Amino acid sequence: MKPKLQTFLFWIVLVGVLILFFASNRNESARVVPFGMLESQVQTGDVRSVEIEGKRIRFRSHGRWYEVHGELTEPLLLELQDIGVEPKYGSFSSDSMFDGSRGIVTIFVISVVIFAVLYFIAKMRAGTGGMDLVKLTKSRAQDATGHNKVTFEDVGGCHEAKELLGDVIDFLKAPQRWTKLGVRLPRGILLEGPPGSGKTHLARAVAGETGAKFYVVAASEFVELFVGVGASRVRDMFETAAKNAPSIIFIDEIDAIGRRRGSGLGGSHDEREQTLNQLLVCMDGFQHDARVVVIAATNRPDILDKALLRAGRFDRRIKMPPLTRADRADILKIHTGKKPLGPDVSVQTVADWTDGMCGADLESLANEAALLAVRRARHESSEPVLRQQDFRDALKPRNEQTRLFDQLDSVLIESTSQLSEPTGRAVVRLQLRDGSSVEGNVLWADATFIKIARTDGSSLLVPKIQVLRLEAAAGTESVARDNVSEDRWSRGRADLG
């Protein structure tokens, strides 16, 4: 029912009942009439009841009360008794305001009370249960089969990944070729790489190329406030995938749920751990479907649970390698393919300039250059054409400082959030640009400062700009670990020189 209509009806009903109730008394106040009327009414036998209070007599006739002043005479009394009316002596009961329409009103009141109670019960239940409970446990995986027009050709670089994924796609398309040699399909493929290296992009390409069903979900979509929801969503997802086998599931940012179990600050990560356990079981538990392949992407492979990474689950780990010059050229060609390039543009030269940048950076570089070209064209009122100078200009704002801080921040975050002792603090060693060095506990860090508490109790505020090198000395996971891998992004050190 429309809210306005509901409101209107509400008021009408409420006010109506109110008026009905209180006005029903309106005619109830006894009307004073001449004594003769009592006599005539008694004679016609219309008097139903009589009440007497002192010198006032009230009688009820034709559904109304009347009042006369005087006294009942003997003949009148006899006549009343003839018609079966016994006069009552005492204070008037008809002073009560409620009569007649009382029945209707009572029914109304009772139904309202019942309605109100039911309404509040329903609201209480809805308040704690939230949405429909059945829907809550359905997996949030989206079916992205053939969704995109992205193919492998649109992904530059990462050849090893493309090869393996190409194999997977082919296996799912035509398994005989592979099963003839007894090749088992890899159950899980983990794409590792820093942000922007093209992991999700590659997944989109797989979705575009494969003939099998492709499901995509972000790991954080499993977790909800209620414990157990994550696990049931995982189950639901695998069930759907198995039902529609062969199929590929892509779990993005798997480090959201795949963290090492039982580590980190605080203990109550039940929900995440339950979800993770369910994932492990579904991938390689007692029952699993061989025709479901899981591809996952992460940029924190170092914190993933070892059980997730063992052979039989995510045993194929593909690193998205830092881009070579040739890779960058390929990617740039892809991104500038649809843009009108001037004759002086050399993709190779731009590839030279962009050492260290990843795929996403290159894409935004091409975009920036195009933007500058359009701006210039507007000023000169000519056709927009990309020139080499546009790329040069687009590279200028690349602020070295922000990149450096990212590295610094990632080490700091790692050190303060992955403490090996839950109540310990991370000890870092900072080397500043002026040659001095600071060592102490990290109290806090924000965008531009780090606060260190030295061993002598004093605290020092260090601007990040002045930091040359930061080394995690104690109290963090990466220091507690025995083997520190050689990856650029999982070392507990940030070299900013």
Added chain:
Amino acid sequence: MDGDDFLQRFMLFIPVLLSLTVHEWAHAFAAYKLGDDTAKLLGRLSLNPLVHMDPIGTFLLPLMGVPFGWAKPVPFNPLRLKGVSMRTGILIVAAAGPISNAVIAIASFAALKVFLSQPDVLGEGGMFLLMFLFQVNVALCLFNLIPIPPLDGSKIVDGLIPDVARPAWEKFCQLGPILLMGLILAPLLLHFSPISWAIQHFIELFPW
């Protein structure tokens, strides 16, 4: 007469509910007119009593015979106000509630005066209802004007108080909820309700 008593109480609950609805609606309306549509987006800019009902304040208290109650407070975001300073905005929105009740009170008082000379038009019950409506709205208006947080009155004072007196006011505000509790519980302990007393006397001031 027990059934009658409950029935009457229930009937009298309706004007209380409707007065509270108008009060909360007035808050939402004032906010909306000043540029904050938070309440409107949440569906509170409505005269529908269900929207403003609160289990304790709207049901329990009136049905227990207490001649007032409260409704769910209207959500309000002072940052969204346009054209007025934040403090003035809060003042206006807060004042809108008691003002709406005052309007109803004055209207019912006027009606009472008109019909006092001819009581038979409305009948005893009708006059009683009008009187009750008048009393309830006076009560709601005055009660909300009490300058103790979190009542509307405190917000009004907050918007008017000169900077000189600010620190003292803030200190006072901290005691607010406790003071309020005391005021409400006074009838139980002292067998005397300062609120009712004040309201009665205020009503007597009217030009009957």
